Amino acid sequence: MNALYSLLFVFLLVLIPLFGVDAAHMKTIFGVCIPITAFIIFLLGFIYKVVNWGRSAVPFRIPTTGGQFKSFDPVLFKQNKYDCPQTGAQTFVRMVLEVFAFRSLFRNTEASLHETKGGPVVAYKSSKWLWLFAITFHYSFFIIALRHLRLFLEPVPFFVNGLEFVDGLLQIGAPTMYLADIGLVAGVLLLLGRRMINPRVNYISYVSDYFPLFLILAIALSGVYMRYFAMVDVIAIKELTMGLVTFNYHIPETIDVSFFVHVFLVSVLMVYFPFSKLMHLPGVFLSPTRNMPNDTRAKHHVNPWNDPNIKAHSYADYEKHFGPAMAEAGLPLDNPENAGAEEKA
Amino acid sequence: MSDMPKADELFKSIDYTPPLTGWMETPVDFSPGNWCYPAKPEKIEYINSKLPGLWGTPREWSPGDADWKLPPNWKETVVNGFRERLEKFRTLKLFMDICVRCGACADKCHFFIGSGDPKNMPVLRAELMRSVYRGEFTLAGKILSQLTGSRVMEEDVLKEWFIYFYQCTQCRRCSLYCPYGIDTAEVTMMARELMHLVGLNTNWIMEPVSNCNITGNHLGIQPHAFKDIVDFMVDDIEEITGRRVKAPLNEHGHEILFITPSGDVFADPGIYTFMGYLMLFDYLDLDYTMSTYASEGGNFGSFTNNEVMKKLNAKMYHEANRLGCKWILGGECGHMWRVVHQYMDTMNGDTQGPQMATPKSPITGTVFDTAAATKMLHIVEFTADLIKHGKLNLDPSRNDHLRVTFHDSCNPARGMGLLDEPRYVLKAVCNNFFEMPEGTTREQTFCCAGGSGLNTEEILEIRLRGGLPRGNALKYVQDKHGVNTLACICAIDRATLIPLADYWAPGVQVTGTHELVANALVFEEGEERTMDLRQEPLPGFEDEDDNWTPPNAEEA
Numbered sequence A: 001m002n003a004l005y006s007l008l009f010v011f012l013l014v015l016i017p018l019f020g021v022d023a024a025h026m027k028t029i030f031g032v033c034i035p036i037t038a039f040i041i042f043l044l045g046f047i048y049k050v051v052n053w054g055r056s057a058v059p060f061r062i063p064t065t066g067g068q069f070k071s072f073d074p075v076l077f078k079q080n081k082y083d084c085p086q087t088g089a090q091t092f093v094r095m096v097l098e099v100f101a102f103r104s105l106f107r108n109t110e111a112s113l114h115e116t117k118g119g120p121v122v123a124y125k126s127s128k129w130l131w132l133f134a135i136t137f138h139y140s141f142f143i144i145a146l147r148h149l150r151l152f153l154e155p156v157p158f159f160v161n162g163l164e165f166v167d168g169l170l171q172i173g174a175p176t177m178y179l180a181d182i183g184l185v186a187g188v189l190l191l192l193g194r195r196m197i198n199p200r201v202n203y204i205s206y207v208s209d210y211f212p213l214f215l216i217l218a219i220a221l222s223g224v225y226m227r228y229f230a231m232v233d234v235i236a237i238k239e240l241t242m243g244l245v246t247f248n249y250h251i252p253e254t255i256d257v258s259f260f261v262h263v264f265l266v267s268v269l270m271v272y273f274p275f276s277k278l279m280h281l282p283g284v285f286l287s288p289t290r291n292m293p294n295d296t297r298a299k300h301h302v303n304p305w306n307d308p309n310i311k312a313h314s315y316a317d318y319e320k321h322f323g324p325a326m327a328e329a330g331l332p333l334d335n336p337e338n339a340g341a342e343e344k345a
Numbered sequence B: 001m002s003d004m005p006k007a008d009e010l011f012k013s014i015d016y017t018p019p020l021t022g023w024m025e026t027p028v029d030f031s032p033g034n035w036c037y038p039a040k041p042e043k044i045e046y047i048n049s050k051l052p053g054l055w056g057t058p059r060e061w062s063p064g065d066a067d068w069k070l071p072p073n074w075k076e077t078v079v080n081g082f083r084e085r086l087e088k089f090r091t092l093k094l095f096m097d098i099c100v101r102c103g104a105c106a107d108k109c110h111f112f113i114g115s116g117d118p119k120n121m122p123v124l125r126a127e128l129m130r131s132v133y134r135g136e137f138t139l140a141g142k143i144l145s146q147l148t149g150s151r152v153m154e155e156d157v158l159k160e161w162f163i164y165f166y167q168c169t170q171c172r173r174c175s176l177y178c179p180y181g182i183d184t185a186e187v188t189m190m191a192r193e194l195m196h197l198v199g200l201n202t203n204w205i206m207e208p209v210s211n212c213n214i215t216g217n218h219l220g221i222q223p224h225a226f227k228d229i230v231d232f233m234v235d236d237i238e239e240i241t242g243r244r245v246k247a248p249l250n251e252h253g254h255e256i257l258f259i260t261p262s263g264d265v266f267a268d269p270g271i272y273t274f275m276g277y278l279m280l281f282d283y284l285d286l287d288y289t290m291s292t293y294a295s296e297g298g299n300f301g302s303f304t305n306n307e308v309m310k311k312l313n314a315k316m317y318h319e320a321n322r323l324g325c326k327w328i329l330g331g332e333c334g335h336m337w338r339v340v341h342q343y344m345d346t347m348n349g350d351t352q353g354p355q356m357a358t359p360k361s362p363i364t365g366t367v368f369d370t371a372a373a374t375k376m377l378h379i380v381e382f383t384a385d386l387i388k389h390g391k392l393n394l395d396p397s398r399n400d401h402l403r404v405t406f407h408d409s410c411n412p413a414r415g416m417g418l419l420d421e422p423r424y425v426l427k428a429v430c431n432n433f434f435e436m437p438e439g440t441t442r443e444q445t446f447c448c449a450g451g452s453g454l455n456t457e458e459i460l461e462i463r464l465r466g467g468l469p470r471g472n473a474l475k476y477v478q479d480k481h482g483v484n485t486l487a488c489i490c491a492i493d494r495a496t497l498i499p500l501a502d503y504w505a506p507g508v509q510v511t512g513t514h515e516l517v518a519n520a521l522v523f524e525e526g527e528e529r530t531m532d533l534r535q536e537p538l539p540g541f542e543d544e545d546d547n548w549t550p551p552n553a554e555e556a
């Protein structure tokens, strides 16, 4: 149900620019005003959220340790440096692995129950599907985003050209098919499929979980359509996009409507981003269970709101309370008078 | 355990298919057995007199009743408390925002694996709180409540919290697998703090908390009784070994203060571990003392709120300062070490006296730099260092009647990283050691399902269900290698793993690591023992008439 709603939403979103550009001739609005506004919202929303997280205190140093810690004898007990980092550098590697290789997802297992001759068995097997789907999706998305820099920079940076060359290495079709395009569409479909078919994941999914997937799928498909089917006028598009970054707006006549659909959907994504779970992108860098070394027994960590007024129930009070019984049992007393003190609560 | 279903039947009843109704519409079962008893009002009154304002109104109430007698302004209190904690804990704010509901954590929780209840999936447990976060604090959630899974704070929501945040043992297994490290244990801690503000609490946690403040330990053992128990153990040790060991209490002027969970003073089989400590220290002629005032290593405050955690923990340095100890040696315990390793120095490090110094083994001279800030060393580190330097005369064959496996407690595993030292010690003191299957040990270890203050009888079925993953792994090595002993380094484990083993792997007994160390420890050259610390005959000394079964196999 939630999936269906999301699909419907995205469908409606596609209709808006189709109608707006074709019927209502609002090219400037869809080509300039909306994307710029969306970008500003994205930027401000993104920054606001990250700053807001940053303003919250980190009172305790609580990394989740994923392996042997640094022992008193690191030769005898070998530290698992990158799952249980002790230093800043090791923590940095842990974060790199987490961000670029999805380390934690790679660990994923699947639990299953079996009734066997020997009795009940709970089995765990490695399950890397989610990792594979997620890696495919995120890297494709990342590469495509980088490739789009060609539209906003003049001259085109060398790495963008290099990336395009590698991405199109298979040399299939004309224009050359990009691997990342396939990766993105496949990645989204796999993630979507998993979300719908896996009963547990389906059960926990809201409209807000399906919506970004359908939206990105629509963005990818509109992009693919532009490039491979409508064969849009790339020169004209670059004229427009360069106009956006140089604040010199100009909308060439030859641009196909599919471009406006694509841009509109991307704008929606940008607006949606800072207010949604998509903020896991910056969030992963800030996660206190991952980005801190496991060194609190060796180094002092400061809690900014530590309350010095919370003190132990003092020994003096304890001895006052239990003095007579302690004396009788032969336990030493700091204050001999307590031996005869009234025992009171 | 009479009305419990048989293990096989319970196993068959587990169904992972989610219900047809959405989770927000699925009603919560408040029948007895699903909740822990609330705290006795006098316990709350007492702790409220020490740390005012965090506990709501002390009162008699029951989760089984429709009316929980919440204070009239409860909603405001919870929502404001929530807002305040969003500022105080970046973890909370971040974990409320960035979960993508990928479900990677879903089948990592032992309570989900053993129950199939979707609200026991860590993601959904945290959603119980995240939904309120979105509904109360975010624009998108306020406008698009249904679509974003948002809701506002209602009495039913709070009640649901009480059930499910007391079905989380704060084991952090979910956090290990989450791509963003989202730690549902942390969410649970926050939810519990909020519930305390309006007087929702459990006696199994609050009684130990209040006891600990007064008497120095969770069990409420008063100083003279504490001394009696220790003397008793000294007698037992003499009977077993012929040696009368020292057991110094509350003495000034020793180098080391030794603190261990009081559970080990109180009950079988923890007492054997405690005897093990006493024997080891006597063997070393260690310059140490114990304390009746700081007679608790554990910290039920960590299951309650950060304020009381700090207050109870503060005793350790307070006592070390009073007695003039240089450093603290800590016994085998799980959550105690989470607190000591990740919270203690931050909370109370500034109260360390000038006499305190980085722990240095007086026997081997090893300086434990990794504990330079807290000045507190884990006994297993201490013993591993002794063994490495050949300072212990060990006869592992004294443990030959035992076939041993090791249970990593959640907290040392995922809140510290102490994994190899206990294995090293165990392998040095017993000849038959076997690991449980991969995926159930080390950082992936499964909880005993009684941590974080849940080891109470009234929720036994929930605990045994949650104990399935551990119990099943244990059964596996029992069948495959004839394992009959489950070693651990945790006092709560020593209580909770017994019913777990009786249920899922009957015939396996539970032991602390230092019980096995002391069994193997040869006091003097040529010393011969005929029985182990449990006063059971060692191999070769069995009495013909004595038809012995392991203590916890009898009830099964």
Ligand code: SF4
Pocket: B098, B099, B100, B101, B102, B103, B104, B105, B106, B122, B123, B177, B178, B179, B180, B181, B182
């Ligand atoms: S693994 Fe993390 S992101 Fe995924 S559902 Fe669980 S808590 Fe959310």
Ligand code: SF4
Pocket: B108, B109, B110, B111, B120, B121, B122, B125, B167, B168, B169, B170, B171, B172, B173, B174, B175, B184, B185, B188
């Ligand atoms: S911390 Fe442990 S008990 Fe709690 S939700 Fe996570 S896996 Fe389950």
